[in-house]
Amino acid sequence: xxxxxxxxxxxxxxxxxxxxxxxxxxxxxxxxxxxxxxxxxxxxxxxxxxxxxxxxxxxxxxxxxxxxxxxxxxxxxxxxxxxxxxxxxxxxxxxxxxxxxxxxxxxxxxxxxxxxxxxxxxxxxxxxxxxxxxxxxxxxxxxxxxxxxxxxxxxxxxxxxxxxxxxxxxxxxxxxxxxxxxxxxxxxxxxxxxxxxxxxxxxxxxxxxxxxxxxxxxxxxxxxxxxxxxxxxxxxxxxxxxxxxxxxxxxxxxxxxxxxxxxxxxxxxxxxxxxxxxxxxxxxxxxxxxxxxxxxxxxxxxxxxxxxxxxxxxxxxxxxxxxxxxxxxxxxxxxxxxxxxxxxxxxxxxxxxxxxxxxxxxxxxxxxxxxxxxxxxxxxxxxxxxxxxxxxxxxxxxxxxxxxxxxxxxxxxxxxxxxxxxxxxxxxxxxxxxxxxxxxxxxxxxxxxxxxxxxxxxxxxxxxxxx
Amino acid sequence: xxxxxxxxxxxxxxxxxxxxxxxxxxxxxxxxxxxxxxxxxxxxxxxxxxxxxxxxxxxxxxxxxxxxxxxxxxxxxxxxxxxxxxxxxxxxxxxxxxxxxxxxxxxxxxxxxxxxxxxxxxxxxxxxxxxxxxxxxxxxxxxxxxxxxxxxxxxxxxxxxxxxxxxxxxxxxxxxxxxxxxxxxxxxxxxx
Numbered sequence: 001x002x003x004x005x006x007x008x009x010x011x012x013x014x015x016x017x018x019x020x021x022x023x024x025x026x027x028x029x030x031x032x033x034x035x036x037x038x039x040x041x042x043x044x045x046x047x048x049x050x051x052x053x054x055x056x057x058x059x060x061x062x063x064x065x066x067x068x069x070x071x072x073x074x075x076x077x078x079x080x081x082x083x084x085x086x087x088x089x090x091x092x093x094x095x096x097x098x099x100x101x102x103x104x105x106x107x108x109x110x111x112x113x114x115x116x117x118x119x120x121x122x123x124x125x126x127x128x129x130x131x132x133x134x135x136x137x138x139x140x141x142x143x144x145x146x147x148x149x150x151x152x153x154x155x156x157x158x159x160x161x162x163x164x165x166x167x168x169x170x171x172x173x174x175x176x177x178x179x180x181x182x183x184x185x186x187x188x189x190x191x192x193x194x195x196x197x198x199x200x201x202x203x204x205x206x207x208x209x210x211x212x213x214x215x216x217x218x219x220x221x222x223x224x225x226x227x228x229x230x231x232x233x234x235x236x237x238x239x240x241x242x243x244x245x246x247x248x249x250x251x252x253x254x255x256x257x258x259x260x261x262x263x264x265x266x267x268x269x270x271x272x273x274x275x276x277x278x279x280x281x282x283x284x285x286x287x288x289x290x291x292x293x294x295x296x297x298x299x300x301x302x303x304x305x306x307x308x309x310x311x312x313x314x315x316x317x318x319x320x321x322x323x324x325x326x327x328x329x330x331x332x333x334x335x336x337x338x339x340x341x342x343x344x345x346x347x348x349x350x351x352x353x354x355x356x357x358x359x360x361x362x363x364x365x366x367x368x369x370x371x372x373x374x375x376x377x378x379x380x381x382x383x384x385x386x387x388x389x390x391x392x393x394x395x396x397x398x399x400x401x402x403x404x405x406x407x408x409x410x411x412x413x414x415x416x417x418x419x420x421x422x423x424x425x426x427x428x429x430x431x432x433x434x435x436x437x438x439x440x441x442x443x444x445x446x447x448x449x450x451x452x453x454x455x456x457x458x459x460x461x462x463x464x465x466x467x
Numbered sequence: 468x469x470x471x472x473x474x475x476x477x478x479x480x481x482x483x484x485x486x487x488x489x490x491x492x493x494x495x496x497x498x499x500x501x502x503x504x505x506x507x508x509x510x511x512x513x514x515x516x517x518x519x520x521x522x523x524x525x526x527x528x529x530x531x532x533x534x535x536x537x538x539x540x541x542x543x544x545x546x547x548x549x550x551x552x553x554x555x556x557x558x559x560x561x562x563x564x565x566x567x568x569x570x571x572x573x574x575x576x577x578x579x580x581x582x583x584x585x586x587x588x589x590x591x592x593x594x595x596x597x598x599x600x601x602x603x604x605x606x607x608x609x610x611x612x613x614x615x616x617x618x619x620x621x622x623x624x625x626x627x628x629x630x631x632x633x634x635x636x637x638x639x640x641x642x643x644x645x646x647x648x649x650x651x652x653x654x655x656x657x658x659x
Contacts (some may be wrong), residue, residue, distance in 0.1 A: 003480075009648070016646070016650055017646060021627060022627050022628060022631070023627075023628045024626070024628055026643065026649065026650070028650070028653055028654075028657075036552070037497050037498070037550075038549070038550065040500035040501070041500070041501065041502050041551075043627055044500075044501070045640070049640075053653075054650075066497070066498050084496060084498035084499065085498045087498075087500065088498050088499075088500060091500050129530075132550075133549060134548075134549055135547065135548050135549040148573075149549035149573055150549060150576070151530040151549055151550075151551035151554075151573065151576060151577035152502075152551040152578065153551060153580040153581070153640075154576070154577075154580070155579065156640065157639065157640055157643055159646075160640060160643070160644065161643045161644060161646075161650060162650065163639075163646070163650055164626065164643070165639055165643065167626060169488055169572075171587075176555055199485055199543060199546060199569070200542065200543040200546065200569055202473060203543070203569060203571060203572055204572060210562050212629040213517075230547075231547075231572075233543070233546060233571060233572070235572050235573060257651075277559070299487070299546075300483050301485075316543075317482075317483075318483060318484050318485070321483065342651075359614075411548075412493070412494055412495055413495050413497055413498060414495035420517070430487075430489065430547060430548075431546060432487045432489040432490065433489070433490060433512065434489060434490070434493050434512045435489050435494075438493070438512055438517065439517075
C-alpha cells in the first residue's frame with residue numbers, strides 16, 4: 001500500500017461511502033460532543049422529523065458556553081443574569097433526557113469545557129473521528145484523532161445518522177524543530193505559526209504538527225497547539241500518537257480497559273504518518289528562536305514577539321482599522337502598555353499545566369492595584385486538582401478571582417465580559433472585535449505572560465519573573 | 468427548502484478582510500433555541516451604537532442597501548467560530564449570496580445548508596465589485612457563472628452535491644438517511 005499520512009489513515013477507516021465527483025464521502029463519526037448553544041436547533045430537527053438519535057452511546061453532552069462561573073450561581077441557586085442562557089441550559093437537560101444522551105450537567109463533578117472534559121475522561125482517543133458544534137473541536141487532534149467543528153445542521157445529521165457528508169480536505173505538514181526557550185510555551189509557538197501562515201493559511205487543509213519540538217510537548221501543550229488550528233483557517237490539526245499520548249490515556253475512565261489496552265496501543269501506533277507519505281503542502285518552523293508572543297490587533301495573525309514594536313503599515317486599511325479599534329499606533333512598543341483585566345482559562349489554556357504556569361509567576365506576588373485577574377479552570381476536575389495542589393491558594397493570595405469552570409470571558413455570552421475600551425490580556429484564542437464584550441480589546445498571550453502582566457499591571461515579559 | 472437557480476440583485480460591499488462570525492453575529496445573541504429572527508442581530512456591533520440607535524455610516528443602515536440579496540466581502544469571510552447563527556442571520560436579513568476571494572471552510576458548509584450561496588471568484592472580478600458597490604449583478608447556480616453589468620462573466624466553483632441539493636430544493640439529511648443500509652453495514656464491520 002502507498003505511504004499514507006495520519007490524516008489519510010483515519011479518514012479512510014471512517015469512509016462509509018467514498019467520495020465521487022458527484023457526491024461527498026459519507027464519513028462515520030465515532031464521538032459526538034454536544035453543548036447547550038449549538039444543539040437546540042439540531043435536537044429540534046430530530047423532533048420535527050420524528051427521528052430517533054442513532055447512537056446516543058456515541059454522544060456526550062455538557063454545558064459550558066453560556067453558563068455562569070460564579071460559585072453562587074453554579075451551586076448556590078443564585079439567579080443567572082440572562083434568562084435566555086438559563087433556558088438554553090434547561091433545554092439541553094430536557095433534550096438529553098428525551099434522547100438518552102449522557103449529560104454532564106451544572107452540578108456534575110465532571111462538567112467543564114467540552115474540549116477539556118472529553119480528553120480528561122479518556123473519551124478522546126487516537127484514530128477517532130470527533131465532531132462538535134464548536135470550532136475548537138480541533139483540540140482533540142492532539143491525540144491523533146480527526147476532530148473538527150461543524151454547524152448545527154450537521155450536528156443534526158450526526159444525531160440522526162452518526163455520519164457527515166464531507167469532501168476530503170488537503171494535508172498541510174507543519175514541521176517544527178528546536179527547543180522552546182525557558183518562558184516560551186506551546187501558546188507562543190502556535191501564535192507564531194499563525195503569524196507566519198496567516199489566518200487563512202490553513203483553509204481547506206488538515207494540519208499535521210510534526211517534528212522534535214512537538215514530540216517533546218506534553219498532552220496539555222499539544223492540545224493548546226491543535227486548539228488554535230482553526231485560527232489559521234484549518235478545521236483540524238493533528239499530532240501523531242506516541243508514548244506521551246498513551247501514558248496520558250492509561251487509566252482514564254473512558255480509555256480502553258487493561259484487558260484491551262495492548263491491542264489498542266498497537267492499533268494506535270500504526271496510525272503514525274508513514275515515512276514516505278506526501279503532504280499537499282508543508283511549512284518549516286524554528287522553535288528555538290521564538291520569544292513569548294502577543295497579539296496587537298483584531299485577529300490572531302496580528303501577532304509580534306513581546307519585546308517588538310507594533311508594525312507600521314499605514315497603507316494597509318485592515319491594519320489601520322485594527323489599530324484604531326485597539327487604541328494603538330504603529331511603531332509603539334507592546335511592553336509596558338497598561339491593562340485592565342487578565343483572563344486565564346479557556347479550551348486553549350485552561351488545563352492544569354496552564355494553572356501551574358500561572359502559579360509559578362504568581363506565587364508570593366500580588367496582582368497590581370486596579371487590575372482584575374480572573375482564573376477559570378477548564379473543568380471541575382481541574383478545579384479540584386488545582387485546589388488540592390495548593391494552586392488555588394496561591395491565586396487567591398495574589399488577589400485573583402477563582403471561579404467554577406466554563407468558557408467564561410473567552411466569549412462574552414455568560415456574564416463574564418469586559419467593558420468598552422478595556423484591555424484584556426487573555427490566554428484564550430480569539431482577539432476579534434467585541435469577542436470579550438462590546439468594545440473590549442483583547443491581547444492573546446500564554447499563561448506566563450498573562451500572570452506576569454497581572455503582577456506588573458502592564459504588558460510584561462514573563463522571562464524575568466519565573467521562579 | 469426552496470430551489471435556487473438564479474439570484475439577481477444589487478450588491479452591498481463590506482470590503483474588510485477576515486470578517487469573522489463574531490462580527491456577523493456577536494456571541495451574546497447566541498442564547499436562542501431557534502434559528503428564527505436573527506437578522507436583527509446581523510453585524511450588531513457595526514450596525515448599532517451602544518444606545519441601540521443605528522449608526523448612519525454603516526452600509527446596512529443606508530437606503531442603498533435596502534433589498535440587496537448579495538453581500539460582497541473581503542478575503543476570508545466567515546472565519547472563526549462555527550456558529551451557524553451567522554448564515555441564519557444573513558439569510559433572515561435577506562441575503563442569498565456572499566461573494567469573496569476566499570470563504571472560511573465551516574462557514575461555507577453552513578451557508579450551503581441554508582440557501583446562502585458562498586461564491587468565490589478571482590481577484591480582478593472581486594476588485595471590480597469592491598469598486599462598484601451597489602452594482603446589479605446576477606449569479607446563476609445552474610451554469611455556475613457570476614455576471615457583471617459590464618457584460619463580463621466569470622465562473623465560480625461550488626461543491627457538486629450541494630449544488631444539486633440547492634437547485635432541487637433538497638436537504639442533505641434526506642440523502643444521508645437513504646444510506647441507512649450502508650451505515651448499518653459499516654457499523655457491523657466495525658463491531659466485528
